[in-house]
Amino acid sequence: MKKNVYTIVALIVVLSSIGLAQEGGGRLNGTWDAEIKITNCETGARITSFQSTANFHKGGTFTGITSGMPPASRTPEVGVWRHETGNSYKFRFKAYLFNAAGVPVAYQIISHTLQLADDATTYESSGSSRIFGMDGVQTGSACSSGIGTRMVLD
Numbered sequence: 001m002k003k004n005v006y007t008i009v010a011l012i013v014v015l016s017s018i019g020l021a022q023e024g025g026g027r028l029n030g031t032w033d034a035e036i037k038i039t040n041c042e043t044g045a046r047i048t049s050f051q052s053t054a055n056f057h058k059g060g061t062f063t064g065i066t067s068g069m070p071p072a073s074r075t076p077e078v079g080v081w082r083h084e085t086g087n088s089y090k091f092r093f094k095a096y097l098f099n100a101a102g103v104p105v106a107y108q109i110i111s112h113t114l115q116l117a118d119d120a121t122t123y124e125s126s127g128s129s130r131i132f133g134m135d136g137v138q139t140g141s142a143c144s145s146g147i148g149t150r151m152v153l154d
Contacts, residue, residue, distance in 0.1 A: 027120045028056045028081065028089055034148040036068065038129060041143040054148070056081055062093050073098055077110070087116040097131070106131050110144060123148040 032054045038047040050068035054077070057063070064077035079093025090113055097106040112127030124147055131140040 026058070027087075028083070028114070028116055028123075029058050031055050031151040032123070032148040033151055034125075034146040036066070036144060036146045038068075039143045039145070041128075041141065047142060052146070053151070056091070062091055064093060069097075072102065074108075079110075081114075084113075087118065089114040089116065091125075104134060106133055106139065108132075112144070112146070114148075121150045 034052045034054060035049065036052050037049045039045060040047060048068065050066060052064055052066040052068065054062065054064040060080055060082055062077070062079040062081050064079075066074070066077065068074075075096045077093040077095045079091060081089060081091035083089055090111075092109065092111045094110075095108050096104050097108060099105045109130050109132065110127065111130075112125040114123050114125040116123045124145070126143070126145040129142045129144045130138055132138050
């Protein structure tokens with residue numbers, strides 16, 4: 001009987017650890033500061049760079065803010081993320097863009113793959129930034145990359 005109990009306990013421990021290893025997404029949860037670089041996809045020439053702050057929420061939702069545009073010109077970022085495998089993740093977010101009169105004129109979709117460092121304190125990501133008119137027609141694009149550092153309490 002004791003042998004059966006030990007076998008069951010060992011099986012539960014193994015299955016629990018497999019589930020945690022497969023989940024993996026919890027390692028990205030949190031708030032991150034990032035240096036963002038926008039480049040011309042064809043030439044690699046830098047267009048601009050700026051700071052952003054992102055929140056990867058438990059359950060796969062995303063919110064963020066950026067210093068790349070004035071708050072009156074762009075909404076905060078909202079989106080989704082998921083764990084792919086190992087230290088690899090994907091995320092996608094959307095923000096609306098406004099003209100000087102405060103009228104929405106476009107929206108921006110950012111899609112990235114992200115590689116989390118083994119110690120889960122930094123990441124590197126890369127992907128695309130696409131601009132669409134309010135009618136859904138794409139009007140521009142660029143490549144983007146980011147280097148993130150986990151925000152912690154001192």
